[in-house]
Amino acid sequence: xxxxxxxxxxxxxxxxxxxxxxxxxxxxxxxxxxxxxxxxxxxxxxxxxxxxxxxxxxxxxxxxxxxxxxxxxxxxxxxxxxxxxxxxxxxxxxxxxxxxxxxxxxxxxxxxxxxxxxxxxxxxxxxxxxxxxxxxxxxxxxxxxxxxxxxxxxxxxxxxxxxxxxxxxxxxxxxxx
Amino acid sequence: xxxxxxxxxxxxxxxxxxxxxxxxxxxxxxxxxxxxxxxxxxxxxxxxxxxxxxxxxxxxxxxxxxxxxxxxxxxxxxxxxxxxxxxxxxxxxxxxxxxxxxxxxxxxxxxxxxxxxxxxxxxxxxxxxxxxxxxxxxxxxxxxxxxxxxxxxxxxxxxxxxxxxxxxxxxxxxxxx
DNA sequence: CGGTACTTTCAATCATTTTTGAAAACCAAT
DNA sequence: ATTGGTTTTCAAAAATGATTGAAAGTACCG
Numbered sequence: 001x002x003x004x005x006x007x008x009x010x011x012x013x014x015x016x017x018x019x020x021x022x023x024x025x026x027x028x029x030x031x032x033x034x035x036x037x038x039x040x041x042x043x044x045x046x047x048x049x050x051x052x053x054x055x056x057x058x059x060x061x062x063x064x065x066x067x068x069x070x071x072x073x074x075x076x077x078x079x080x081x082x083x084x085x086x087x088x089x090x091x092x093x094x095x096x097x098x099x100x101x102x103x104x105x106x107x108x109x110x111x112x113x114x115x116x117x118x119x120x121x122x123x124x125x126x127x128x129x130x131x132x133x134x135x136x137x138x139x140x141x142x143x144x145x146x147x148x149x150x151x152x153x154x155x156x157x158x159x160x161x162x163x164x165x166x167x168x169x170x171x172x173x174x175x176x177x
Numbered sequence: 178x179x180x181x182x183x184x185x186x187x188x189x190x191x192x193x194x195x196x197x198x199x200x201x202x203x204x205x206x207x208x209x210x211x212x213x214x215x216x217x218x219x220x221x222x223x224x225x226x227x228x229x230x231x232x233x234x235x236x237x238x239x240x241x242x243x244x245x246x247x248x249x250x251x252x253x254x255x256x257x258x259x260x261x262x263x264x265x266x267x268x269x270x271x272x273x274x275x276x277x278x279x280x281x282x283x284x285x286x287x288x289x290x291x292x293x294x295x296x297x298x299x300x301x302x303x304x305x306x307x308x309x310x311x312x313x314x315x316x317x318x319x320x321x322x323x324x325x326x327x328x329x330x331x332x333x334x335x336x337x338x339x340x341x342x343x344x345x346x347x348x349x350x351x352x353x354x
Numbered sequence: 355c356g357g358t359a360c361t362t363t364c365a366a367t368c369a370t371t372t373t374t375g376a377a378a379a380c381c382a383a384t
Numbered sequence: 385a386t387t388g389g390t391t392t393t394c395a396a397a398a399a400t401g402a403t404t405g406a407a408a409g410t411a412c413c414g
Binding site for chain 1: 301
Binding site for chain 3: 203229230232256
């Protein structure tokens with residue numbers, strides 16, 4: 001396979017993954033492109049590589065900067081801006097976890113708490129079932145949140161080791177517990 | 178707050194969360210509705226509760242069944258079908274992890290492997306950077322996949338305990354490692 | 355200043371996804 | 385085998401989300 005072909009394939013796959021997870025396909029593609037570019041790229045270069053308009057490139061670059069995944073660079077002497085992506089994938093993952101937690105998990109947790117405050121006069125089975133579901137849900141979502149918080153702060157090595165340890169345990173006691 | 182109001186709020190929040198994560202808003206709402214209904218519901222009831230058409234209700238119910246989150250029930254004497262959701266949230270979470278892993282993580286892992294096979298004659302910095310990014314990426318994605326595999330099989334209690342242990346550790350050695 | 359080289363914005367357009375609703379298929383009871 | 389209640393399908397319509405492109409904005413330079 002040629003490099004160009006491989007890049008293309010990777011960019012497409014990353015775009016598809018993104019769009020399955022609620023991230024704008026083009027934004028994911030721009031990110032993919034920057035990830036595999038050793039040098040920072042101008043808006044121009046990105047537009048050309050992905051066949052998108054200036055406006056589109058600009059918007060998605062801003063969004064990526066907003067997510068903390070991409071940064072601007074001013075090359076001295078040059079007037080135009082260049083963009084490059086954080087290359088340490090663990091950092092990228094952490095940044096994504098941080099943002100999604102903030103943007104999506106927190107609001108849901110908030111609603112779950114609010115919704116627990118039902119007028120307790122209603123003692124129907126419906127109310128009971130509702131409160132039970134909600135409280136289970138907020139337990140799990142809360143745990144996920146806590147977990148992501150840990151992952152977000154952890155050193156890559158520590159986190160990895162813990163995973164391995166967990167994995168080893170599971171293997172040993174596989175179908176018995 | 179009244180029960181009806183609380184339900185509505187919850188259904189909306191769940192729908193919004195779903196759509197941020199690439200899941201059809203209505204599908205998430207149907208799921209939410211069934212989650213908080215102690216009794217199984219007919220398609221009719223769901224259509225009414227969410228103001229959606231028969232076709233829409235049907236399609237999303239099928240999709241939920243497909244994801245293993247909802248099941249049909251035939252009430253004896255009745256001709257119409259009733260639907261209910263798995264209420265154990267840990268099981269729901271596991272099912273979702275299982276499906277997304279299968280549907281989205283696996284294909285990406287496959288592409289990452291394919292894309293490593295570049296004609297090694299191209300020894301440019303671009304090729305190097307590309308291969309490095311890809312290999313880092315497949316390490317992380319592979320680890321995420323393995324982690325989800327564990328989570329997917331684990332008993333709720335065991336998993337929770339491990340999380341707590343991880344959390345305790347992090348707290349103790351917070352900013353030093 | 356005024357010009358040049360860019361970046362940003364945003365209303366209009368285009369593309370994709372979701373929803374509808376009516377027709378077809380299904381299926382149990384007569 | 386016909387009826388009536390029900391589910392399923394799917395082409396078309398509606399809604400939503402993404403993209404464009406041109407105009408407005410910004411900043412640097414002489």
